[in-house]
Structure formats: structure tokens, C-alpha cells
Amino acid sequence: MKKSIIYIFLFLVFFSCKKEENQISNSLKELREQKTSVINQIDSLNNILRKIELNISKIDSKSNYQVVSVTSPEQGIFKHYIEIQGVVKADKNIEIRPEIGGTIKNILVKEGQRVKRGQVLIQLDDSSIQDNIAELNTQLNLAKTTFERQQRLWDQKIGSEMQYLQAKTQFESLKKSKNTIANQAAKMKIKAPFSGIIDEIFPKKGELASPQLSVIRLVNLDKIYLEADVTETFLPYIKKGNEALINFTSIHTEMKSEIAQVGNVINPNNRSFKTKININNKNNLIKPNLLADIKIKDFEENGIIIPSSLIQKDKDGNNFVYVINKNDGDFKALKRIIKVSKEYKQQSLIIDGLKVSDSLINKGARIVKDGELVKIIN
Numbered sequence: 001m002k003k004s005i006i007y008i009f010l011f012l013v014f015f016s017c018k019k020e021e022n023q024i025s026n027s028l029k030e031l032r033e034q035k036t037s038v039i040n041q042i043d044s045l046n047n048i049l050r051k052i053e054l055n056i057s058k059i060d061s062k063s064n065y066q067v068v069s070v071t072s073p074e075q076g077i078f079k080h081y082i083e084i085q086g087v088v089k090a091d092k093n094i095e096i097r098p099e100i101g102g103t104i105k106n107i108l109v110k111e112g113q114r115v116k117r118g119q120v121l122i123q124l125d126d127s128s129i130q131d132n133i134a135e136l137n138t139q140l141n142l143a144k145t146t147f148e149r150q151q152r153l154w155d156q157k158i159g160s161e162m163q164y165l166q167a168k169t170q171f172e173s174l175k176k177s178k179n180t181i182a183n184q185a186a187k188m189k190i191k192a193p194f195s196g197i198i199d200e201i202f203p204k205k206g207e208l209a210s211p212q213l214s215v216i217r218l219v220n221l222d223k224i225y226l227e228a229d230v231t232e233t234f235l236p237y238i239k240k241g242n243e244a245l246i247n248f249t250s251i252h253t254e255m256k257s258e259i260a261q262v263g264n265v266i267n268p269n270n271r272s273f274k275t276k277i278n279i280n281n282k283n284n285l286i287k288p289n290l291l292a293d294i295k296i297k298d299f300e301e302n303g304i305i306i307p308s309s310l311i312q313k314d315k316d317g318n319n320f321v322y323v324i325n326k327n328d329g330d331f332k333a334l335k336r337i338i339k340v341s342k343e344y345k346q347q348s349l350i351i352d353g354l355k356v357s358d359s360l361i362n363k364g365a366r367i368v369k370d371g372e373l374v375k376i377i378n
Contacts, residue, residue: 065373065374066333066364066368066372066374067364067374067375067376067377068333068361068362068363068364068365068368068374068375068376068377069361069362069364069376069377070324070359070360070362070376071310071359071360071362072356072357072360073304073305073306073350073355073358073360074304074306074356075302075303075304075356076305077300077302078299078301078302078303078305078344078347079300079344080299080300080342080344081245081295081344082230082234082237082238082296083295084228084230085228085292085293086226086227086228086246086277086292086294087226087228087289087290087291087292088224088225088279088286088287088289088291089224089225089227089288090219090223090225090288091223091225092194092196092218092220092223093217093220093288094217094219095214095217096121096190096192096214096217097211097212097214097215098124098187098190098209098210098215100124100184100187100188100211101208101209101210101211102124102125102126102188102209103124103125103206103207103209104122104123104124104125104203104206104207104208104215105125105205106123106205107201107204107205108120108121108123109121109122109201109216110198111198111199111201112197112198112199113197114196114197114198115192115195115197115198115218116192117193117194117195118191119192120189120190120191121192121198121218122189122209122215122216123188123189123190124189124209125188126184126188129184129185132181133178133181133182136174136177136178136181137178140171140174140175140178143167143170143174144171146170146171147168147171149167150163150164150167150168151164151167151168190209190215192218194218194220195220196218196220196221197218197219197220198216198217198218199217199218200217201215201216202214202215202217203215219288221284221286221287221288222284223278224279224288225260225276225277225278226246226257226279226292226294227274227276227277228274228277229272229273229274229275230272230275231270232266232271232272232273235266237298238259238262238275238298239259239262240259240260241258241259242258242259242297242298243258243296243297244256244257244258244277244294244295244296245295245297246277246292246293247293247294248286248290248292248293249293250290251285253285253286257277257278258277259275259276259277259296260277260278261275261276262275277294299342301341301342301349303341303349303350303351304349304350304351304354305348306321306347306350306354306360307348307362308343308346308347308348309346310361310362311340311348312366319337319338319340320335320336320337320338321335321336321353321354321365322334322335322360322361322365322368323354323358323359323361324361324376330373331373331375331376332371332373332374333368333369333371333372333373334370334371335370336353336358337353338350338352338353339351339352339353361374
């Protein structure tokens with residue numbers, strides 16, 4: 001480019017000289033006039049040449065500028081989250097055991113079956129108890145008849161008081177004995193303490209059941225919750241009602257909830273406290289002991305947000321970025337000290353040093369120097 005302009009200039013000079021050469025006069029006066037004219041043309045061309053060379057120098061210098069791109073800070077809501085893991089728990093997830101031992105006479109439900117509260121699940125063999133009840137009923141009927149007769153005689157002032165009291169005591173004693181055996185008979189029926197689903201049946205028909213062995217696992221998944229351990233460092237920030245983002249990666253399910261309960265005791269083994277998060281499980285897809293990735297919001301503020309990748313640190317430990325300063329059509333990179341409040345997911349909240357109107361150097365920020373002229377590209 002530079003050479004082309006010089007060639008054009010030389011061509012104009014040569015053409016001008018040739019033209020003057022063809023018109024050279026033999027008169028001294030005219031020769032002097034022609035000389036003056038040529039000198040004026042040379043001065044004019046020299047001025048043009050200086051302007052051309054100045055523009056060439058400017059173009060050549062800008063071609064050596066660092067090439068950068070720019071971006072603008074954003075004004076918005078900055079949220080910071082604590083990322084932990086939690087486990088699904090269910091209060092209504094129990095293993096049922098019989099109150100008294102006995103042989104399993106009949107299993108009245110199947111695994112996966114939905115049952116109602118109070119429904120009989122397993123019947124233990126109560127034949128000996130029923131025999132005792134039948135015998136007691138016979139004795140009770142006789143004792144009742146005897147007592148009623150003694151009571152009528154006593155009301156008529158016939159017979160002794162002792163006979164009346166013995167009959168009464170015998171009758172009431174047999175009633176208590178029947179109630180006791182009836183309660184034992186009721187315990188031979190293993191019933192559902194709440195409505196739910198039969199998850200697992202452990203014994204088989206004919207096996208011996210005892211209070212030490214579980215017979216059925218009963219689960220109700222309508223109301224479940226997440227339990228997670230949070231390190232004591234975050235104790236000042238975790239409050240009841242804090243937003244919680246939940247991701248069950250194994251079943252590809254995400255949901256939003258909030259902290260329902262914050263533990264009041266620090267576990268000395270891992271220096272953490274427990275948090276409880278209620279979750280919705282309408283379709284019963286979420287199961288107890290399922291793992292979940294949890295994000296608990298511990299900070300939220302409206303402010304200036306920039307990509308963390310643009311922030312650098314100088315030898316004094318100060319955080320800084322490069323911004324663009326425009327002056328007389330030139331763009332200069334300037335170092336700007338900033339204060340960072342929080343950082344999350346490659347985004348930083350700036351509390352001092354930047355305005356929304358600033359232009360941040362994005363591409364090329366790691367190679368420019370403070371005060372260096374730069375060229376901006378889109």
C-alpha cells in the first residue's frame with residue numbers, strides 16, 4: 001500500500017516535469033517564472049507526501065495493536081448455592097413384627113398390594129386361644145346365671161352376703177379373663193398400622209413368627225423428605241425456608257423445594273448438622289434411600305455480574321479487569337481494580353470498581369497491558 005502511494009506520487013512529479021520540459025522557454029524572464037512555478041509545485045507535492053506518510057504511519061502502527069473483543073457487565077440477581085448430597089427418607093417406612101409368637105396360619109396380602117389402615121395382613125394360628133375362649137364363654141355363662149340369681153335373692157334379703165359376693169367376684173373374674181384372652185386372639189391378627197403398600201413379605205405360610213423377626217415391610221410414599229448433612233461452616237446461612245433445587249440423576253427428575261427443618265445439634269464425627277427438605281411424590285416414583293444432588297441457596301443480591309474468567313490478580317493480591325478507554329478515536333486498555341463479593345458457576349458479583357456502562361476486554365484480556373492501545377473487533 002505504502003509503495004503504491006509513493007509510485008503514484010513519483011509518477012505525478014515525473015509527469016509534471018515532462019510537461020514543464022516541453023514548455024521550457026528560451027526567455028530568461030519566462031525561465032525564472034517557470035522555475036518559481038516548479039518550486040511551488042514541489043512544495044505542494046511535498047506537503048501531500050508528508051500527509052500520505054503520516055497516514056501510512058498511522059495505519060502501520062494500528063496494524064501492530066493487540067486485537068481484543070469487548071463485553072458489558074450485567075445488572076441482575078446473583079444467587080449463590082451450597083451443593084451437597086441428600087438421601088430420601090420416609091417416616092412411614094417400617095418393618096412390622098408380631099406382638100406375640102405363633103405359627104403363620106395365613107398370609108392375606110401380596111407384595112405390591114395397597115392396603116388400608118387396620119386391614120389384617122397375616123393371621124397367626126390361634127386355635128388354642130379360640131378353644132380357651134369357648135371354654136371361658138361356657139364358664140362365663142354359668143357364672144353370670146349364678147350371679148344374677150344370687151343378686152335377686154340378696155335383693156330379697158335371702159341368703160348370705162358371702163354367697164352373693166363370691167358369685168359376683170367369680171363372674172367379674174371370668175369376664176376379665178375373657179377380655180385378656182380376646183386381646184391375645186386379636187394380637188394373632190397382624191394388621192396394617194397405616195395405609196400403604198406391601199413392599200416385602202419375609203416369612204412363608206407355616207413358618208414360626210416371633211417378636212424378634214420382621215414379617216412385613218409396609219411403606220407409604222405419599223409423604224417423604226430429603227435428609228442431608230451440611231458442614232457447620234454454613235450454619236449462619238442455612239435457614240428454614242431457603243430455596244432448594246433438587247436433582248435425582250438416576251431417575252432424571254428435577255424439582256424445587258425449600259428447607260423444612262434445620263438441625264440443632266452438630267455431629268462431632270463430621271462437624272455437620274442435618275437439614276430436612278420436604279418433597280412432592282405424587283406418582284410414587286421417588287423411593288426411600290434414593291440419592292439426590294441438592295443446591296441450597298445461601299445468598300441472593302442484586303448487583304453487577306461478570307464472567308469470572310475475566311478477573312485477574314496482580315502481584316499485590318488485588319482483583320482486576322481491563323476496561324476500554326476511548327480517546328481521540330483510539331482505544332486504550334486500562335487496568336481497573338475491583339472487589340468481588342461472591343462467585344458461583346463461573347459468574348462473579350462485583351461490589352466495587354465497575355459500572356454497567358463499562359466495556360470489559362474479553363478476548364485478549366490476558367495479553368494486553370495497562371495503557372496499551374488496542375484494536376476492537378466484534
